[in-house]
Amino acid sequence: xxxxxxxxxxxxxxxxxxxxxxxxxxxxxxxxxxxxxxxxxxxxxxxxxxxxxxxxxxxxxxxxxxxxxxxxxxxxxxxxxxxxxxxxxxxxxxxxxxxxxxxxxxxxxxxxxxxxxxxxxxxxxxxxxxxxxxxxxxxxxxxxxxxxxxxxxxxxxxxxxxxxxxxxxxxxxxxxxxxxxxxxxxxxxxxxxxxxxxxxxxxxxxxxxxxxxxxxxxxxx
Numbered sequence: 001x002x003x004x005x006x007x008x009x010x011x012x013x014x015x016x017x018x019x020x021x022x023x024x025x026x027x028x029x030x031x032x033x034x035x036x037x038x039x040x041x042x043x044x045x046x047x048x049x050x051x052x053x054x055x056x057x058x059x060x061x062x063x064x065x066x067x068x069x070x071x072x073x074x075x076x077x078x079x080x081x082x083x084x085x086x087x088x089x090x091x092x093x094x095x096x097x098x099x100x101x102x103x104x105x106x107x108x109x110x111x112x113x114x115x116x117x118x119x120x121x122x123x124x125x126x127x128x129x130x131x132x133x134x135x136x137x138x139x140x141x142x143x144x145x146x147x148x149x150x151x152x153x154x155x156x157x158x159x160x161x162x163x164x165x166x167x168x169x170x171x172x173x174x175x176x177x178x179x180x181x182x183x184x185x186x187x188x189x190x191x192x193x194x195x196x197x198x199x200x201x202x203x204x205x206x207x208x209x210x211x212x213x214x215x216x217x218x219x220x221x
Contacts, residue, residue: 010050013043014058017051021060021071022163032061032069059160072160076214079164083213086157087206091199093138093154094186096145098195105144109190112136113183120180127169130179131162137183168216175212178205 017037020026032052038045052069055061059082063069072078101109116133119125135158142151165172182205189198 010047011054013037013041013047013051014054016041017055018058018060018159021055022159022166024167026071028071028074030071032071034068055159057156059157060163074163074167074217076217079213079217080210082157082160082164083206083210086154086161087203087210089150089154089157090138090206091202093141093145093150094190094198094202095195096147096150097141098190098193098198100146101144101190101193106191109140109144110187112140113187116183117180120176120183125173125176127165127172130176131165131172134179134183135162164213168213171212171216172209175208178208 017026017032026032034045034048034052038048041048052061052063056063056069060072061069062072097109112133116130116137119130119133138154138158142154145151182201186198186201189195189201
């Protein structure tokens with residue numbers, strides 16, 4: 001991604017930097033110098049500072065007083081902690097979804113699910129596309145649930161979770177059958193308003209994905 005906007009907003013800077021962090025162009029633990037970044041992008045340091053606060057909220061940057069900003073670390077332990085919290089947020093989301101969905105929501109909920117299943121079944125599936133489509137399901141569910149605090153929390157986790165998937169793409173590819181099965185099974189539980197079954201599916205799937213990511217980061221089979 002080339003940075004082109006000469007008078008960018010802070011969030012545009014944050015999106016540009018997020019992609020560099022998620023794809024490993026900025027390594028875990030690497031310092032991010034405000035002045036250098038402002039000069040590189042031809043923007044003010046105030047805009048860069050605001051962007052860094054956004055990246056901190058997205059769990060991609062750590063900001064330490066008197067030391068400045070650096071890309072968050074992503075080893076197996078950090079990934080495990082990240083995914084554990086994300087899993088519980090998803091379980092909360094699906095519980096509220098079981099309670100609140102109405103018949104008018106059926107098609108808007110099912111369409112993005114179908115899209116994920118179709119993508120995950122393709123030979124040589126595009127992992128980035130599958131992950132983005134999975135987030136599309138989450139976003140559709142957030143729309144139905146209508147809890148702005150839960151939506152914000154999940155949105156803030158999206159970049160960090162995307163980063164973990166990007167760095168473990170080969171392992172994630174091995175789990176595409178489980179991904180397809182999960183998205184085939186979850187709608188039935190939600191439509192039946194069976195929150196216990198829906199939560200169990202979320203937990204099982206999340207723990208499988210968490211294990212794949214940990215294996216990728218540790219190099220273990």
